[in-house]
Amino acid sequence: MAEAVQGVPELTKAERMKVPRHAMPAQEPLARIRNFAEVALGYAAESALKEAQRCLQCANPPCVKGCPVAIDIPAFVELIRKGDFAGSLAKIQETNTLPAICGRVCPQEEQCEIVCVLAKKYEPVAIGRLERFVADWERVRGEVATPQLAAPSGHRVAVVGSGPAGLACAAELARFGHEVTIFEALHKPGGVLVYGIPEFRLPKEIVAFEIDNLTRMGVTLRSNFVIGKTATVQELFHEHGFDAVFLGTGAGLPYFLGVPGENYIGVLSANEFLTRVNLMKAFDFPRTDTPVRTGRRVAVVGSGNVAMDCLRVAKRLGAEEVVCVYRRTRNESPARKEELEHAEEEAIDFRWLSAPLAILGNEEGFVTGMRIQRMELGEPDASGRRRPVPIAGSEYEIALDTVVMGIGQGPNPLATRSTPGLELNRHGNIVADEKTLMTSIPGVFAGGDIVTGAATVILAMGAGKQAAVGIHEWLARLARGEVTKPAPV
Amino acid sequence: MFSIVHKEEIAPKFHRFVVEAPEIARKHRPGQFVMVLADESGERIPLTIAASDADAGTITLVVQEIGKTTMAMGLLTVGTKLASVVGPLGTPTHIERFGTVVCIGGGAGIAPLLPIAAGLKQAGNRVLSILGGRSQDLVILRAEVEAASDEIFYTTDDGSFGRKGLVTHALADLIKERGRPDLVVAIGPAVMMKAVAEMTRPNAIPTLASLNSIMVDGTGMCGACRVAVDGQTKFVCVDGPEFDAHKVDFDLLIKRLRMYLPEEQTARERFLASHTCRATAGVSDG
Numbered sequence: 001m002a003e004a005v006q007g008v009p010e011l012t013k014a015e016r017m018k019v020p021r022h023a024m025p026a027q028e029p030l031a032r033i034r035n036f037a038e039v040a041l042g043y044a045a046e047s048a049l050k051e052a053q054r055c056l057q058c059a060n061p062p063c064v065k066g067c068p069v070a071i072d073i074p075a076f077v078e079l080i081r082k083g084d085f086a087g088s089l090a091k092i093q094e095t096n097t098l099p100a101i102c103g104r105v106c107p108q109e110e111q112c113e114i115v116c117v118l119a120k121k122y123e124p125v126a127i128g129r130l131e132r133f134v135a136d137w138e139r140v141r142g143e144v145a146t147p148q149l150a151a152p153s154g155h156r157v158a159v160v161g162s163g164p165a166g167l168a169c170a171a172e173l174a175r176f177g178h179e180v181t182i183f184e185a186l187h188k189p190g191g192v193l194v195y196g197i198p199e200f201r202l203p204k205e206i207v208a209f210e211i212d213n214l215t216r217m218g219v220t221l222r223s224n225f226v227i228g229k230t231a232t233v234q235e236l237f238h239e240h241g242f243d244a245v246f247l248g249t250g251a252g253l254p255y256f257l258g259v260p261g262e263n264y265i266g267v268l269s270a271n272e273f274l275t276r277v278n279l280m281k282a283f284d285f286p287r288t289d290t291p292v293r294t295g296r297r298v299a300v301v302g303s304g305n306v307a308m309d310c311l312r313v314a315k316r317l318g319a320e321e322v323v324c325v326y327r328r329t330r331n332e333s334p335a336r337k338e339e340l341e342h343a344e345e346e347a348i349d350f351r352w353l354s355a356p357l358a359i360l361g362n363e364e365g366f367v368t369g370m371r372i373q374r375m376e377l378g379e380p381d382a383s384g385r386r387r388p389v390p391i392a393g394s395e396y397e398i399a400l401d402t403v404v405m406g407i408g409q410g411p412n413p414l415a416t417r418s419t420p421g422l423e424l425n426r427h428g429n430i431v432a433d434e435k436t437l438m439t440s441i442p443g444v445f446a447g448g449d450i451v452t453g454a455a456t457v458i459l460a461m462g463a464g465k466q467a468a469v470g471i472h473e474w475l476a477r478l479a480r481g482e483v484t485k486p487a488p489v
Numbered sequence: 490m491f492s493i494v495h496k497e498e499i500a501p502k503f504h505r506f507v508v509e510a511p512e513i514a515r516k517h518r519p520g521q522f523v524m525v526l527a528d529e530s531g532e533r534i535p536l537t538i539a540a541s542d543a544d545a546g547t548i549t550l551v552v553q554e555i556g557k558t559t560m561a562m563g564l565l566t567v568g569t570k571l572a573s574v575v576g577p578l579g580t581p582t583h584i585e586r587f588g589t590v591v592c593i594g595g596g597a598g599i600a601p602l603l604p605i606a607a608g609l610k611q612a613g614n615r616v617l618s619i620l621g622g623r624s625q626d627l628v629i630l631r632a633e634v635e636a637a638s639d640e641i642f643y644t645t646d647d648g649s650f651g652r653k654g655l656v657t658h659a660l661a662d663l664i665k666e667r668g669r670p671d672l673v674v675a676i677g678p679a680v681m682m683k684a685v686a687e688m689t690r691p692n693a694i695p696t697l698a699s700l701n702s703i704m705v706d707g708t709g710m711c712g713a714c715r716v717a718v719d720g721q722t723k724f725v726c727v728d729g730p731e732f733d734a735h736k737v738d739f740d741l742l743i744k745r746l747r748m749y750l751p752e753e754q755t756a757r758e759r760f761l762a763s764h765t766c767r768a769t770a771g772v773s774d775g
Contacts, residue, residue, distance in 0.1 A: 185708050187526055187533075187573035195710075224491075224575045226708055230512050252710040256722065263717060263741055265748045272711035280532070280705070286759050289532035289558055290705070291752035365744030412709055414727065 007083035008049045019054045021123035022047045029345040033315045036199045036283055039342060040104070043126075048133040052080035054118065055125045062115040063127060068462035069095050069168075073112060073127055080130055086145075088134045093147055097171035097213070098164070098461060100139060100206045101193060103132025106458045107336050139209055146216050150177035155475045158183060158242040160227045160415060163191020164457045165248030165448025167214060168464030169471075173246075174217040176472045181242075182219060185226040185414075188279065191250055193457070195279040196271070198309050200316070204278075228414035233422075233444060238488050243478060244443045244471045247430060248464060251449035252412035256405055257301065261359030266295070266367035270306045270406040277313050295401020297321040299370055301356055303333040307406030308340065311348045314404070322348050323398065327355040327375050327388045353377070353388060357395060359403055369399045409454050419444075420489055429453055436470030437463060441486050443478075445471055491571040494547060500629045502554040503597070504563055505539070511546030513538075513576045519604035520582030520699065520731055523548065524707035526573035527565065532558050535704045535726070537601030538577060539630075548574075551600035551629065557756035564764075578707045579730045582697070586613040588671035591663060592638070593619045593656050593685055595677025599629050601699055602676045607637035609674075615639050617670070619659045621677070625650030657684045669694055675734060679746060683739035690735050698734035700725045700742060703749070717741050 011019070025041040026032075032039050043051065055077040063073040071092055079088035092099045108128035116124030155178045159166045162184040170180045188194050190207045215221060227233060227249070236242045254269030256262050273292065276282040280290035298314040300307050303326035314322045324343070326333065329352045333340060344350070353375040360369040374394035377386035411428045423431040423440035430439055430446040437445045447463030449455055477483045495507035513523060522537040540549040554560045565571075582605050590609050594602035599620055610616045618638040622628040623646045635641045642659045643651025652659060656677070664670070673696040675685040682698040689696045702714040702725045709727040716723055717738035723729065 185575065186706065187575070195706075224573045225512070226575060226578070229576060229578055229708075230516060252708070254710070254712045256712070263715060263722065263745070265745055269712040272705055272713045275705050275711055281530070285752065286756050288530045289756060291749050291756070293749070293752065364747075365741070414708055 005083035016054050022051045024129050033346050039200050043133045051126050052077045063112040066112040066115040068458050071095050085134050085137045089138045098210050099131050100135035153177040155243045157244045158236045159246045161248040162189035163250050165460040165464040168461035169246045169468045170219045172465050172468030174219050180219045182221050183225045184223045195275045228418035233419045247446040248448045249415045249450045251409035251454040253410040255408045264361035264367045265365050267403045270310050273404045294319045297400045298402045299323040299400050300404045300406050301325050302406035305335050308335045308343050310404045310406050324350045325354045332385045371397050411450050437467040443485050491574045493569050500626050504552045506550045507547045510548050510574050514541040514548050515543045517541040517577045518581030519608040521577035521579045523574050523576035528572050539600040553597040556753045557760040584608045584612050589615045590672045591617050591670045593675040595621045595681040598677030610637050619656045621656035679743045686734035696734040697731045699730045
């Protein structure tokens with residue numbers, strides 16, 4: 001049994017507004033740039049109780065509508081206030097199977113917290129920090145209960161990819177009583193949660209724990225299995241005996257800029273840089289076998305969350321000068337505010353309004369620098385952001401040892417190219433029905449970055465859940481003989 | 490899964506592994522490779538599949554001890570499970586009846602050449618093979634390639650076996666004596682493939698090379714393996730590993746293969762230091 005925690009009293013509405021939002025402790029910047037341990041340290045129980053006290057318990061809560069998976073936020077926060085942390089976690093798990101992850105990496109400031117009624121005059125309830133708190137509290141105590149599962153349906157579903165979309169889809173399907181196998185191409189499950197997001201933002205132990213929960217729910221994991229190579233989608237139906245397939249293969253194709261010099265040694269995609277460090281533990285070389293080299297001066301091109309991760313990893317690997325090169329300004333940066341602030345605290349040199357013109361190298365083929373064009377903001381473009389335009393004669397060069405391209409990823413084509421009849425858009429993303437997420441092939445569903453292009457963990461999870469509902473309904477129709485599995489090609 | 494069911498040293502520092510991998514064995518086509526992670530803290534390395542047996546559910550890999558990872562693999566014993574074997578990856582060789590095909594293998598490149606030569610012969614081609622190495626010991630898989638060839642020629646750097654010289658010398662003579670072949674397939678060190686490409690370019694003899702660049706995931710995700718082909722950036726892992734040798738920028742490939750030389754050296758020395766100690770201890774015990 002969990003130890004009993006004393007709740008805190010309910011405050012009047014007026015009193016609640018007077019309580020300031022509780023800060024979350026974090027490692028000091030000077031200390032943390034020398035280690036890979038988690039930066040944000042999470043609430044202590046006392047802060048969590050007091051933060052929970054601030055919630056206005058709105059009758060018609062806007063935060064729930066802001067959440068891509070519609071967590072009953074007031075209910076879980078109220079259970080924290082009462083000291084019922086296990087009940088609070090169970091409430092979250094009704095709609096979200098990965099709370100320790102979402103509490104850390106969701107952009108709450110754009111979703112649930114931005115619409116919090118308190119945010120109009122004061123600061124919003126720290127919903128993300130509270131979600132993280134209960135998940136961590138119960139995990140540390142080993143008290144996490146396995147969700148209830150429906151009776152076995154007799155249907156088998158293949159989930160392709162073990163990133164956020166696949167994990168969320170698998171959990172939901174298991175709850176519906178379906179037999180689920182997740183196929184993962186890499187040797188460790190978790191997708192971008194494992195190869196992409198660094199340890200200091202999302203400890204891998206937490207990802208492993210959440211995945212263990214899935215196996216406890218009866219989900220089978222097949223690592224080292226590439227759909228499109230080890231078996232095709234067609235073969236999943238006709239040789240492996242699955243009744244439906246979910247494709248959550250993500251955005252696993254790195255983009256390069258197309259400027260001269262991109263093949264010099266020392267120019268890496270963000271995917272390569274992060275995979276070497278996060279999945280292959282290159283920060284521990286030579287105790288581990290996969291190397292990574294940054295040299296003294298590193299530039300990361302781009303300013304999204306992936307670029308922030310690369311900048312901060314480079315700093316932790318010991319690079320002295322770490323430069324962010326971005327053609328727009330801080331205001332247009334797609335990174336989360338918290339990530340930008342963390343990077344700024346870690347003394348990253350931000351070069352806003354700077355566009356790379358060329359990567360420079362030497363005879364041996366190694367990177368030596370970058371030629372940069374200064375920009376200014378012009379008229380708004382199609383994205384609504386002001387378009388950066390070059391300032392004539394403003395080119396300059398910086399000396400570098402490593403360049404990391406953090407300008408985005410496209411859809412990995414291995415699964416899609418090997419699936420005849422699967423409709424793709426002009427970017428190579430899968431076209432899926434907006435409601436059911438079924439693709440042009442009956443019984444094949446898709447969601448997450450492979451459909452939307454690179455987005456966030458929580459949007460992918462939302463899509464995984466949505467597809468699970470679509471799959472569940474389709475399987476019911478399959479059982480009634482109203483639909484049939486795709487015919488062998 | 491991924492148990493080593495057979496292992497033998499086929500030449501000094503060359504090991505043949507037969508590994509249990511039924512799904513890969515079933516799907517393997519000549520020209521494809523696997524990514525292997527020998528143990529959890531190891532490095533993922535690409536290894537071309539030298540043979541597969543769908544009925545037995547096994548694939549054959551030939552590993553040359555070069556760096557830390559391959560030297561450590563040399564010490565593995567039958568029954569050991571490899572942490573990860575993924576595949577079959579890459580685009581299979583396009584095999585059809587071309588006519589006369591010259592298959593050139595150098596050093597460790599002879600292993601991936603074997604299934605391609607066998608596939609080409611089975612498709613009705615006249616297969617003339619040229620195998621080369623530094624010395625007789627290092628010209629591996631001679632009987633196997635011979636069985637897959639109509640004729641076979643050998644070269645060694647030191648003249649200890651076959652003709653003294655490089656595979657390109659044998660190729661030049663072959664073209665002179667037998668005329669223009671319909672296709673040349675070259676697999677070996679990047680410098681060898683470059684030399685073959687230069688030799689066949691003047692007569693525009695179609696020439697394929699199988700590239701051996703550095704990879705991390707092997708599934709198109711990281712871009713470490715990128716090469717320039719006809720001025721375009723290509724990923725060896727998904728677009729290759731075989732390309733039109735006349736269009737490959739071999740100088741870039743050779744430079745990029747040197748990326749981690751200092752780290753490879755560090756890892757090798759560290760490994761040798763720890764294993765030399767153990768070997769010495771073993772000797773004193775005996």
